[in-house]
Amino acid sequence: MGFTIGVTYWPRRKAMGWWEAFDRAETAEELAHIAAIGCHLARVPLLWQAAQPSADRVDHRTLDRLGIVLDQAAAAGLQVVVDLQVGLAGGAFHIPDWALDFPPATPPVRQIVGGREESRYRLRDPFADPKMLAAQRRLFNEAIGYYADHPAVVGWSLGHELDRARAPESAETAAAWLKARVLEIREAAEAARLFWISDLSALGRASSMRPSAVAETLGALAFEVHPGLHPLAEHPLDSDLALFTMALARALVAAAAIDPAPIWIAGCGVPTVPVPGDPGTFLADVVDAEVRDLYFASEAEQAEFVTQTLEGLIAEGAAGCCLGYYADFDRSLWQQPPLDRCRRARVLGLVRRDGSEKPAAEAVQRVRQRLDAGQLTPGQPRRRLEVDEREYWRDPERALRRLCEEYREGGHG
DSSP, X not given: OOOEEEEEOOOTTTGGGTTTTOOHHHHHHHHHHHHHHTOSEEEEEEEHHHHOSBTXXXXXXXXXXXXXXXXXXXXXXXXXXXXXXXXXXXXXEEOOGGGBOSSOOOOSSOEEETTEEOOSSOBOOTTTOHHHHHHHHHHHHHHHHHHTTOTTEEEEEEEESHHHHSOOSOHHHHHHHHHXXXXXXXXXXXXXXXEEEEEGGGGGOSSSXXXXXXXXXXXXXXXXXXXXXXXXXXXXXXXXXXXXXXXXXXXXXXXXXXXXXXXXXXEOOOOBOSSTTOOOEEEEEEETTEEEEEEEBOHHHHHHHHHHHHHHHHHTTOSEEEEEEEEOOOGGGTTSTXXXXXXXXXXXXXXXXXXXXXXHHHHHHHHHHHHHTTSSOOOOXXXXXXXXXXXXXXXXXXXXXXXXXXXXXTTTO
């Protein structure tokens, strides 16, 4: 399979509430639009609360709606990666009420529970808590087991940065959890392709899901890299940051003597200014519990970022890239959590909130046309890193900064 271009799909008029307010005509139209833009793939997040309203019950109405979406994607010629245990969406973690831990403890991330912000209790340990493990088995086995053979499905994500919402006791605990879940899933769906989606910041935390464990167990790696959010970015439109993430992940896997694994950039986007035609500017936004000034690009800058990112990843041999969201969200949703305090999530799309295409959509079409014509072909890494894995994880935050500087200076290529 060649390089795959994708987006994360949330309906522009529904955002994170789409599973409860499902509209099959709307999803059919928008999935067809995603294909027309030039995407091969849509990431479809199955919001946790909608899919599993209680620990011992999976909502079959929601699973039926997932089946409709998969059928519509297949009709549009799209592949689908389904995200489970979601989890992170719109700058906040959407957590079912039954998954909250006691006694009270301040969560490290912004949380939405039942449509409202929750800052008194944190997520139960998803890697060790018996209630969580039983719930995961139920969700994974029912969802994956039922749709594993669907022609549109090319993969399932088992967690999207859950180790950021609640860190595992150790990296070893996280690795053991992943192996155990995969063994259980294989009993229901032997050939299912599975992913774990990390972000770049996970490579700076000792207690996280490490690339070597993921590559060994799943045979593939997936990262979200949003340059406007990470301090290692040289500027808010730094397309090299995704290339550095790939180089570092490859080096950590090689240092652990594990076979090379394909790497997906599962999310890489920049928000645009709310008014089309306006120049890029910095706006205050909430990142977890912190208010920061983030860059909102002009639509032309977003298009240039998309082109540079896709061309760079293809040249470096990435498996594919998902570019932020399909569409910006309707203004009627901006006062509802999580969009009320996450301005960037309102405008991460390739399509405006009225359904018209931004220049970034045309940029995707041009890259896709060149791919199909054989004018862009996957290459080999030009800049490499060398890492001592044990030494790296002794102080990963410091090592991450040092290796980023080394990569920008040319690495070992």
